[in-house]
Amino acid sequence: IGLNEVQIGILKTAAKKRDYYYLSPEGRRLFSLALGPVALAFVGVSDKESVVQVRELAASHGADWPFQWLQKKGVRYDHLL
Template structure:
């Protein structure tokens, strides 16, 4: 997507113009090579004041390490990425500093941000259709997470758990 001519031109514009207006441009990619092959890596590196990197066991490999160097990381920082714990640790880099950190999410937050598989998404959509705003409570119950969150239980649709599972 980064390499598509129309999208590439738009990102280039956003990064150069919107930053001057104190706007935030958020980008994420599964692979640094996507950014490197996009034709706009120079603008990405110059115009992104804050970068967050995920662990990568292959970060020390010559080609991958070279990509990280182009993004502004040094040998020690690349080593940190290579040894960081996946899905737990992240490397923050900005003009204000740099730090390996853990995104210490509790069970409630993990129930939502960790629900990325197709089955979970389908269940969430069915819960939202059946319960409206109270779907949050139902989702946490399905996940076995105790919470003090209580959104609209009294207004929840009168569906039984069995009825919901038939629609999923």
């Protein structure tokens, strides 16, 4: 994909599914996307079945659907309130 030896070396030391290497004409950077369980419950899910479940929760619980979703996913969020 056009990476040089230094960039390949950086990627070899990166943590899988957490560290990402961004390369653009403006520059390049290794960054960490270490998301916690609450964030992952939302951004880490995109399959069709989950989307349907979210829509159903939103329809039945209104603005409180995120709390229902976190409960369904087994994610504790009470310490965030």
